Amino acid sequence: MNVIASLFLGITMLLTALFMSARMGIFQEVLYKKHGKHPREAMFYCHALPLPGFLLLTPSIWHRVALFTASEPVSLLGVASLPKLWLFLLGNCITQYICIRGVFILTTECPSLVVALVVTLRKFFSLLFSIFYFQNPFTPQHWLATSLVFAGTALFTGLFDTVAQRVGLVERPKKE
Secondary structure, eight states: OOHHHHHHHHHHHHHHHHHHHHHHHHHHHHHHHHHOOOHHHHHHHHHHTTGGGGGGGHHHHHHHHHHHHTSOEEEETTTEEEEHHHHHHHHHHHHHHHHHHHHHHHHHHSOHHHHHHHHHHHHHHHHHHHHHHTTOOOOHHHHHHHHHHHHHHHHHHTHHHHHHHHHTSSOOOOOO
């Protein structure tokens, strides 16, 4: 596949995921209005219903289990040892649970656009952390993406309007 086709495919996949995520957020808002706010129940169903699909991946999962079990053991406070990859997976599961639980609680309290903005910012900061932690280069494309994320956040929060009012470029709305 050539570079342009690969780029087009990637952008198409990202846009599709973005629109599907936005649609799901709106659907959640409608469900919460109709049936009440139950973030733990929503989180359970969103994670339990796809589980049978993993049966299709059973051979791959068992292969990964064997790889994880064969990884280098790590001592836990001198009491027990656990394979390193299982420890990493446990840490990942705990942090993901905390994150996704926060997102599901946020969906009950905020409009879907706010949730999408918060999740996008979290992904952005995770990406920045990854770039700096693994010492990857920060390219001009990263700078462009950074400026677009911050500009979008500023537009959404009304930062540009507030600055324009304080500088005197736009009149402040009259209080009644």
